[in-house]
Amino acid sequence: MIPDKNKGWKDVPKAGRILDPGSAIEYETGGWRTYKPVHTKENCINCLFCWIYCPDCAIEVKDGKMVGIDYAHCKGCGICVKECPTKPEKRALVMVKEDEETGKE
Amino acid sequence: MAKLVEIRWHGRAGQGAKTAALTLAEAAIESNKYAQAFPEYGPERMGAPMQAFNRISDEGITVHSNVQNPSIVLILDQSLIVAKNVSVTGGVPEDGTYIVNTHLPASVMRKKLGVGANAKVYTVDATQISIDALGKNIPNTPMIGALIKTTGLLDWDLVIQETRNKLGKKFNKSIVDKNVLAMQKAYEEVRS
Amino acid sequence: MTKMIGMTGNEAVAEAMRQINPDVVAAYPITPQTEIVQIYSSFVSNGQVDTEMVTVESEHSAMSATVGASSAGARAMTATSANGLALMWEIVYICASMRLPVVMPVVNRALSGPINIHNDHSDTMGARDSGWIQIFSENAQEAYDNTVMATRISENKNVLLPTMVMMDGFIISHAMEAMTTLPDDVVKKFVGNYKPENPLLDIANPVTIGPLDLFDWYFEHKRQQAQVMIDAKSTILKVSREFGKISGRNYGLFEEYMLDDAEIAIIVIGSTAGTAKKVIKDLRANGIKAGMLKIRVFRPFPATEIVKAIKGAKAIAVMDKSDSYDAVGGPVYKDVRSAMYGKRGGKIVNYIYGLGGRDVTEQNIHSVFEDLKTIADTGKVANQVTYLGVRE
Numbered sequence: 001m002i003p004d005k006n007k008g009w010k011d012v013p014k015a016g017r018i019l020d021p022g023s024a025i026e027y028e029t030g031g032w033r034t035y036k037p038v039h040t041k042e043n044c045i046n047c048l049f050c051w052i053y054c055p056d057c058a059i060e061v062k063d064g065k066m067v068g069i070d071y072a073h074c075k076g077c078g079i080c081v082k083e084c085p086t087k088p089e090k091r092a093l094v095m096v097k098e099d100e101e102t103g104k105e
Numbered sequence: 106m107a108k109l110v111e112i113r114w115h116g117r118a119g120q121g122a123k124t125a126a127l128t129l130a131e132a133a134i135e136s137n138k139y140a141q142a143f144p145e146y147g148p149e150r151m152g153a154p155m156q157a158f159n160r161i162s163d164e165g166i167t168v169h170s171n172v173q174n175p176s177i178v179l180i181l182d183q184s185l186i187v188a189k190n191v192s193v194t195g196g197v198p199e200d201g202t203y204i205v206n207t208h209l210p211a212s213v214m215r216k217k218l219g220v221g222a223n224a225k226v227y228t229v230d231a232t233q234i235s236i237d238a239l240g241k242n243i244p245n246t247p248m249i250g251a252l253i254k255t256t257g258l259l260d261w262d263l264v265i266q267e268t269r270n271k272l273g274k275k276f277n278k279s280i281v282d283k284n285v286l287a288m289q290k291a292y293e294e295v296r297s
Numbered sequence: 298m299t300k301m302i303g304m305t306g307n308e309a310v311a312e313a314m315r316q317i318n319p320d321v322v323a324a325y326p327i328t329p330q331t332e333i334v335q336i337y338s339s340f341v342s343n344g345q346v347d348t349e350m351v352t353v354e355s356e357h358s359a360m361s362a363t364v365g366a367s368s369a370g371a372r373a374m375t376a377t378s379a380n381g382l383a384l385m386w387e388i389v390y391i392c393a394s395m396r397l398p399v400v401m402p403v404v405n406r407a408l409s410g411p412i413n414i415h416n417d418h419s420d421t422m423g424a425r426d427s428g429w430i431q432i433f434s435e436n437a438q439e440a441y442d443n444t445v446m447a448t449r450i451s452e453n454k455n456v457l458l459p460t461m462v463m464m465d466g467f468i469i470s471h472a473m474e475a476m477t478t479l480p481d482d483v484v485k486k487f488v489g490n491y492k493p494e495n496p497l498l499d500i501a502n503p504v505t506i507g508p509l510d511l512f513d514w515y516f517e518h519k520r521q522q523a524q525v526m527i528d529a530k531s532t533i534l535k536v537s538r539e540f541g542k543i544s545g546r547n548y549g550l551f552e553e554y555m556l557d558d559a560e561i562a563i564i565v566i567g568s569t570a571g572t573a574k575k576v577i578k579d580l581r582a583n584g585i586k587a588g589m590l591k592i593r594v595f596r597p598f599p600a601t602e603i604v605k606a607i608k609g610a611k612a613i614a615v616m617d618k619s620d621s622y623d624a625v626g627g628p629v630y631k632d633v634r635s636a637m638y639g640k641r642g643g644k645i646v647n648y649i650y651g652l653g654g655r656d657v658t659e660q661n662i663h664s665v666f667e668d669l670k671t672i673a674d675t676g677k678v679a680n681q682v683t684y685l686g687v688r689e
Contacts, residue, residue: 009517009524014457015396016518017495018505127473131303134475140303143472146414165475167571169436169468171656 025073029056033076035095039068044092050080066092110258111172112159114248115193116181119151121245124271125179126157129249129259132267133161136259141166154191161258176201179252181231181244183207186217199223204251204295206231206244211297227255229295231287238287239280246272246284247291254292261292299477306469309437309476310376310402310462311336313444315346316484317400320371320491323351323362329381329414330356331404331470337376356381360388367397368506370496372448374399378466379406379420386424392459393428394522395507398451398491399459401429402444405567405618406466407653415654416466418566419619422628428522430460430529431596435552435570438476440464442546443593445479448488449536456529457494458522465568467654483543526597533594550599552591553606555581559588561669562610564603564633566592567618569650569657576662587666592629600636611643611673614665616685618651626682644672650685661686 013019037050046066051059058074060067069080076098084093112129116122123144130142144157158172174196183205185191193203200223205214208230215226229251231244246268253264265285272281304312311333314322322341324334341350351366353359359375366373377385382403392399407413408420421431432447434440440462447460464470479487495504510518530550541547552570555577556562565573570591580587590606592599607613615634617627625631630647637645648665651657665685672678 005513007517009520012514012517012521014518014521015394015506016508016510016514018508019495021503127303127305130473134301134303137301139301139475141472141474142303143468146467146471167436167574168659169465169472169568169571170658173658 028072029075030072033074033098035076035078036071036074036098037069037076037078037080037093038096039066040092040094043086043090045086047085049083049085050093053079053083055079108164109160109162109166110177111175112161112177112179112252113172113175113197114157114159114179114181115185115191116155116157116245117151117185118153118155119243120181121243122155122157122179122181125181125245125249126159128246128268128271129159129252129264130161131271132259132264133159135267136263138163138259139166145171154185154188174198177252177256178203179248180205181248183209183214183217186214194218194220197224200225202256203227204229204248204255206248208233225255225297227251227295227297229291231291234287234290234294238283238290246288250288250290250292251295254295255297265289301475301477303473304437304441304476304478305332305471305473306434306437306440306464307332307404307471308336309441309478310444310464311340312478313441313484314374314402315340316479316481317372317374317445317448317488318346318485319348319374319400321349321351321363321366321373323353323359323366323373323375325354325356325359325377325381326352329378329406331376331378331466333376333402333404333470356384357386357388360385360392363399363401364388364392364395364397367392367399367493368395368496369498370493372452372491373397374401376402376404378404379408379414382420382424383408389424389427389429391507394518396457396522396525397459398457400444400447400451400462401459402440402462402464404466404470405463413653414466416468416568417618417652417654418463419652421461421463422619424461425596425628428458428526429596430456430458430526430533430594432460432462432533432594433566433592434462434464434469435568435591436476437464437469437472437474438546439548439593440469441476441478442540442544442548445484445487446533446536446540446548449539450529450533452488452491453532453536454494456525456532458525458529463567468568479544487540487543530594530597530599533597548593550592550594550602551606552589552593554589554591556588556590556606557609558586559610560586561612561614561666561673562588562590562607563614563616563662563665563669564590564592564607564629565616566595566629569616569618569662572657572659573662576659576666579659580663580666585666585670587669595629598632598636600632603633604636604640604642607637608640608642612669613643613645614648614669615645616648616650616665618649620649620652630682644676644678646672646678646680647682648685649682655686657686 058070086092114122126142130140133140231247537548615630626647
């Protein structure tokens, strides 16, 4: 749990300790992006390279298949797109401007 | 015994003056007296003149300054009497006791020290005793023997026992035995 | 009565550590380290303790390894002296800020320049604002006692701060004195088992400690640290009282020696207090109402308690075995003066003394009391700060 910034010194854990494990999930880094990766399901070969390489665990996988991107935590680094082995004419992952709705330029 | 006895050891680094002072203090404490032992650390090089001190008392000792007016001075190396920057007689009262490691008689030492008739001067050839017993010049334990004989400061048997304990922590039995033998010999041979 | 034994200060502290039996001791094994860890390493080699002994490549690493071990949940100790403490510096602060109950015996020696290995308080006085509890010892007995008590104080859940236990280099550390130790089982029971609060090795309850802590939160954590130091006094007194029950030796935040009706008094820290006791006895025998306050706990500073204890004295000399080089005076002097601000009390003067192991004689202390007598009689202070025993 991210501590409440209104709390005074008497009410926070000592020495800055973070007592809840995995609390980074509550810290949304999705706002850091200029570009975002967009997934096209039809083109995806489900090799899961993106899942392996993503430094923020933002690739969502279900039943061994790539199903989408966790935009709340994706920082838009583009590593997934760089590593995606799909052919240029049938890309499964492309980077698009953050404010654009689709992957089609 | 007077309430507080202060002792100064003059030696050269490596001769064991510090160990002797510590052994004496342990023996004193074992005899239910209070005692301190502390060396004066200077340049820690073999041969450099050094001093160590003891305070022995029937009452608790709180003073933590150097000993300035020792009533007993032990000189582990005769050459220190004339050494530069060393004053073996400094601060010692007129009737102070000197025990010198030398093969020369006390009358000669008295002159060398330049002390008056009230001073008590004893000599013992601790170096020769040490060489005979241990094969090297470590005159510290023989000097303890001479000190106990001449001053009666502590119980002799207890001092032997404590010396065994102290040295036994560092050395094997053969070396401890030789040291005790040297100490006993000095006890017998010390002369005024 | 327990039989007296002869021990050097270093031996006494190593013996206390053996009885405490910490999980980890990390130390830099050569100079400026002291005999404490050398003796302790032989306990480890002989299997007399369960300690994991970590020899590291510098004092900075010694403190780092100690902090790491303590964070993991171990009862961790190290020891140091002078320049060794200086090299630890960065991690000394971190240890306190992370609220790790590390106990560190420190043999007080000069922070050099020119080279000096002898006693004064310049090393730990520099660390007085690092957030550590600082307890000073007059002799080997107190060094032993304070080491045992420090473990309990630091690990108390209301404290959780590291503690430095000081003794004067050579004068105490290398000098043999008559003292007594407590039986192993008594110390073991007194210090008890350490139950760490958020150990990193408790993998069922993962926590993050020592994280990035910027302007949003750092100030709050510092405020906590300030408060816990204020509150530590009561724990120190409580632990000291309990120690009195097992040892018969009673300790407060400071010791008052013939201070009740004293007209002139000195405030002093460490081994010089013992020499001063002899001087005060002599002065009292001559009808001079002299007294002493020996500070044991310097951090937290017992300001209000000291004010109360010295309020009757007409003239007070604060003795500093280190200088601040700030054109004002020594650190103890400034703390005492600050505590006395706005309070009714006598004149306060400062003596800087004993730097780099300069012998502090009975005559030196007599001269301080002579000065105090003049101040008390005339109400006039000739010198606010005096360098005692320096060649003019």
